[in-house]
Amino acid sequence: MHGVYHNQQFLAAAEEVGLTWPAGAKRLRGKGFHAPVLTADTRARYAEDLRALKEAIPLVLPHLELPQTPNRGRVDRLTLVCKCDPPRKLRVSRTVAAQGPITCGVCGNDFTEG
Ligand SMILES: [Zn+2]
Helix, strand or coil, X not given: CCCXXXXXXXXXXXXXXXXXXXXXXXXXXXXXXXXXXXCHHHHHXXXXXXXXXXXXXXXXXXHCCCCCCCCCCCCCEEEEECCCCCCCEEEEEHHHHXXXXXXXXXXXXXXXXX
């Protein structure tokens, strides 16, 4: 996680759930054991679940809203405009915007960041 040092205690907790620190991997300065990986046993044990998640995550992730945060509950959204006069405006999450162009059916142009 951002700005968090992953100490031995973090690694011990990670190992309890089937992760390991790769042999020979170096701890990152300021981050520690920041990226443990699945062991071969864990990968085999959860192979079916991992396959299902691999299929489901790309379908679900673009539609997830960010959790409410202390910034007065506002979700980080982009305002996109087309070339109509006056321009039509859309507010979409960055994830949705990153999926590809959104085209205006009136002027035929893609919505872009105003
Ligand atoms: Zn338009």
